[in-house]
Amino acid sequence: MTIILRLEIHKKEITFGEIATVISKSGGDMIAIDVIKEGPEMTVRDISVNVNSDEKQKMIIDSIHNLPGVSVKHVSDRTFLLHLGGKIEVKSKTTIDNREELSQVYTPEVARICMAIEENPKLAYNLTIKKNTVAVVSNATAVLGLGKISPEAAMPVMEGKAMLFKQFAGVDAYPLCLHSNDTEEMIRIIKALSPSFGGINLEDIASPQCFEIEQRLKKELDIPVFHDDQHGTAIVALAGLLNALKVTKKRIENCKIVVCGIGAAGIAITKMLLAGGAKNVIGVDRHGALNRDETYDNEMWNWYASNTNPSNEKGPLSSVIKGADVFIGVSAPNVLKVEDVKNMAHEPIVFALANPNPEISPEVAKPYVKVMATGRSDYPNQVNNVLCFPGMFRGVLDCRASDINEEMKLAAAEAIASTISEEELNEDYIIPGVFNDQVVPKIREAVIKAGYETGVAKKKD
Numbered sequence: 001m002t003i004i005l006r007l008e009i010h011k012k013e014i015t016f017g018e019i020a021t022v023i024s025k026s027g028g029d030m031i032a033i034d035v036i037k038e039g040p041e042m043t044v045r046d047i048s049v050n051v052n053s054d055e056k057q058k059m060i061i062d063s064i065h066n067l068p069g070v071s072v073k074h075v076s077d078r079t080f081l082l083h084l085g086g087k088i089e090v091k092s093k094t095t096i097d098n099r100e101e102l103s104q105v106y107t108p109e110v111a112r113i114c115m116a117i118e119e120n121p122k123l124a125y126n127l128t129i130k131k132n133t134v135a136v137v138s139n140a141t142a143v144l145g146l147g148k149i150s151p152e153a154a155m156p157v158m159e160g161k162a163m164l165f166k167q168f169a170g171v172d173a174y175p176l177c178l179h180s181n182d183t184e185e186m187i188r189i190i191k192a193l194s195p196s197f198g199g200i201n202l203e204d205i206a207s208p209q210c211f212e213i214e215q216r217l218k219k220e221l222d223i224p225v226f227h228d229d230q231h232g233t234a235i236v237a238l239a240g241l242l243n244a245l246k247v248t249k250k251r252i253e254n255c256k257i258v259v260c261g262i263g264a265a266g267i268a269i270t271k272m273l274l275a276g277g278a279k280n281v282i283g284v285d286r287h288g289a290l291n292r293d294e295t296y297d298n299e300m301w302n303w304y305a306s307n308t309n310p311s312n313e314k315g316p317l318s319s320v321i322k323g324a325d326v327f328i329g330v331s332a333p334n335v336l337k338v339e340d341v342k343n344m345a346h347e348p349i350v351f352a353l354a355n356p357n358p359e360i361s362p363e364v365a366k367p368y369v370k371v372m373a374t375g376r377s378d379y380p381n382q383v384n385n386v387l388c389f390p391g392m393f394r395g396v397l398d399c400r401a402s403d404i405n406e407e408m409k410l411a412a413a414e415a416i417a418s419t420i421s422e423e424e425l426n427e428d429y430i431i432p433g434v435f436n437d438q439v440v441p442k443i444r445e446a447v448i449k450a451g452y453e454t455g456v457a458k459k460k461d
């Protein structure tokens, strides 16, 4: 993280060089200096410093406090500064400069537009924001890897998602964090909100509640509903795995694949792996491998146990990981130990996707794995749903799809994987970067094609 220290420095008592030395010795990496005020005796400067832990930040501030002639006036964190006032805003497409325009955009003339839509509801797509607008809806029960937090506290994540929608795909997305844990109430609220939107992106809703909410909304609404933590993650994970398997020259149908964390993301990843040809997937949650000799309270786990784990393996992760070709973690930090990685098959693939801290850190795992991926942007091979949802919604909005089906998801996974050519592919480049400008158009095209082929695309031009 980057902190900005505002320092008041009394020039006769201390030099800037002395302060810089102390910052560096305390573990800070100085990246910028801005002069805020300059006088003959005193200077005020903002020093931007990269630090890698809260402890280092404290050490730096304490060390400066111990110096003569310098005081810390203010400490700010660049990430916090970026969030001041929130990250998005609503902008009008035209200005209102006179009474005539006022009466057109608003009453009385706007009434004619209302009545046109009243007579032909499909005109909402042409005459309102609906065709380019998505609701990003969360109840904040499984936010990143933070678990359940308040809806207010989840807003920065949803605002961030809205920024990504806009920047990468031109989609207008509204963050809506609901104060509700009740499944029926959430379904009712989202259905009531739906007329304003061309699609619903469900986000960070804990399992198993997320399954019921998504399935019901998919049935009861005529706009696409997509729980991103399930399907976005699954699509990107499959894309990454298809390319990682090319690197290791293994075939998905011959691989033993261990998925850890059988929640929203883990179940959807497993379904996509099975759809993509995997035959031996074993799911592990807190109490070990899901197997057919157990009955679970969670209905999805009963489905899972009967459709995976063909050898009915039992026991903890450390046991079922033995001989596995692939580990995919969507669970919690530091769940996978280096000993587990050493016990995997030749040239193993490890996707440690828990955010913000992965199941095993790449520094620890990399010497023993062929392909390593995380959900983070600060390591190679970022397997993160951000690669999928902008292109997916661009596609479904543009063809006015009423649903996002399995064919569209598989097409999106293949489109992502195909952005990397055979020549480019290597163990540190199995998945395109978020800023690769081919990703959104490729997903869009693939999704639209699959949408028309399967009859869910409704736009006729």
Ligand SMILES: NC(=O)C1=CN([C@@H]2O[C@H](COP(=O)(O)OP(=O)(O)OC[C@H]3O[C@@H](n4cnc5c(N)ncnc54)[C@H](O)[C@@H]3O)[C@@H](O)[C@H]2O)C=CC1
Residues within 6 Å of the ligand: 142, 143, 144, 145, 146, 204, 205, 206, 207, 228, 229, 230, 233, 260, 261, 262, 263, 264, 265, 266, 284, 285, 286, 287, 329, 330, 331, 332, 335, 353, 354, 355, 356, 374, 375, 376, 383, 384, 385, 386
């Ligand atoms: N890289 C990416 O694009 C994405 C990453 N994630 C990450 O995956 C994780 C899970 O997310 P969701 O599926 O949405 O949450 P979830 O709450 O639906 O599921 C998490 C599952 O992990 C299990 N789990 C927790 N600790 C475990 C442990 N020590 N061992 C085995 N299982 C354990 C839980 O019991 C639960 O079944 C989070 O860290 C999230 O940030 C989620 C979505 C996208």
Ligand SMILES: CC(=O)C(=O)O
Residues within 6 Å of the ligand: 142, 143, 144, 145, 204, 228, 229, 355, 375, 384, 385, 386
């Ligand atoms: C990336 C994401 O959606 C998550 O970690 O929840």
Ligand SMILES: [Mg+2]
Residues within 6 Å of the ligand: 144, 203, 204, 228, 229
């Ligand atoms: Mg999420």
